[in-house]
Amino acid sequence: MEKLKTRLDAFSDAIIAIIITIMVLDIPPVLHDTVNNYLQLGKHVGIYLISFIFIANIWYQHSTAFGEIDTMTYRILILDMFFLAPLALMPLLTNMMAVNTTRVTVVMYGALQLLVTFLFRVLTRAIVHLEYEDEQAMRRAYAKIYGNANLLLDALAVVALVVGVFKPALALIFYLLYPVLMFLINANARQQMYDVAALPAAQQAEYADLDTAGRKAFREAQTTTFQATPPAAKPATHLPDTWAHWLDQNVDPRRRGRLQQRFDQATPEQQARMAAWFAARRQRSAPRGNGRAPRR
Incomplete structure (x- = not known):
């Protein structure tokens, strides 16, 4: 399957x-x-650029997802074909919307975007299940991390469709924002997955049971614990430091210097601090008595 997976990558890119x-x-x-x-x-x-940004983001997400695995299953092969089929309709809907920008064409375009995104999520889920075939905790972590990340995207897609019915021209702005937000949200979610993957198996299982507030607290604790050493001073650029740093960082989140991605390379003190954080969470979530004497 390794050779076929390489061919599928090339086919999808083509x-x-x-x-x-x-x-x-x-x-x-x-x-x-x-x-x-x-x-x-x-x-x-302008309408071409809207579609270009959407497809370019889909290509990036697709390449990143397939880059996580070295082989594939027939399920992934079939799902990829189902994903590419409606994606190939984008030129048709783009041209229809550009030539005749009505509520019908705008809503049809938005529905196609939503369908492509849904099929891509199904494909990504199959890839994650293959990548973490023997790691149930990571599967549950994926469902929680990306489930929350997709809520905002789904809400924006629904709003865009509703706006398209009444204000077709205004809906184009939502169609432009959608892939940009998808890129940013998925990049953050992917980073969270890498951070969780760096934990020992027991802590991965505990993370999978955290609620939204708990996961936020975990990210704050991990950022504090595994804060990377500040880079050496660089010559000033014409861009602000924050933008210059973001533009120049490696695209692969696993190679970013923001966090140490392998827990086994952490110092004993760092490991102890994260273990203490999970222990404190367990203690706070443990059931407690109400302090009242039992009734007779």
């Missing part, structure tokens, strides 16, 4: 590249120099 190429070819050229024609060209280019 499909996505062709999709973007077709969308560019669908943009009609300006044949007569009139203001209206150039305004229409700007409209087509």
Whole structure:
């Protein structure tokens, strides 16, 4: 399956590249120099960019997910085909929405975005189950981390569809925001998965049982405990320090210097501090008596 997985990666990349190429070819050229024609060209280019950003983000998420595994199952193969099939319809819906921006075409485009995103989540879930085949705690952690991350995206998608019914032009803004938020939210969720994977198995199981507040407290405790050594001073750039740092960091979250990603490389003191944090959580969540004497 390793060789077939490599072929599938190449096939998926080719499909996505062709999709973007077709969308560019669908943009009609300006044949007569009139203001209206150039305004229409700007409209087509703007809608093309909305689809380009969405597909580019899907490509990144797809590549990152498949980069986590060295082989695959028939389930992943079939789900990838089901995912690519509606994705290939993006040029058609993009062109329809650009030529005739009505509530029908805008809602159809939003529905296609939602369908593609849903199928990609199903595909990603299958990949995670393969990656953590023998780690039930990591599967549960994935369900909680990405489940919460997807709530905001689902809410935005529903709002975009509703807005598209009444204000089609305004819905285009939501379609532009959707892939940007998806990129940022999934990047943060993926980082959380790597952070949990760095824990011992027992603590992974405890993490999977945490609620939203508990997971937030865990991230704060882990950030404090495993804070990386500040990098050496670098020459000033024309960009703000925060943006320069973000742009120059490695795309793979596992290679970022923000946190130590392997728990077994931590110092004994750091391991003890995280173990103490989980012990304190267990103590707080343990059932306590009400202090009253039993009735007779």
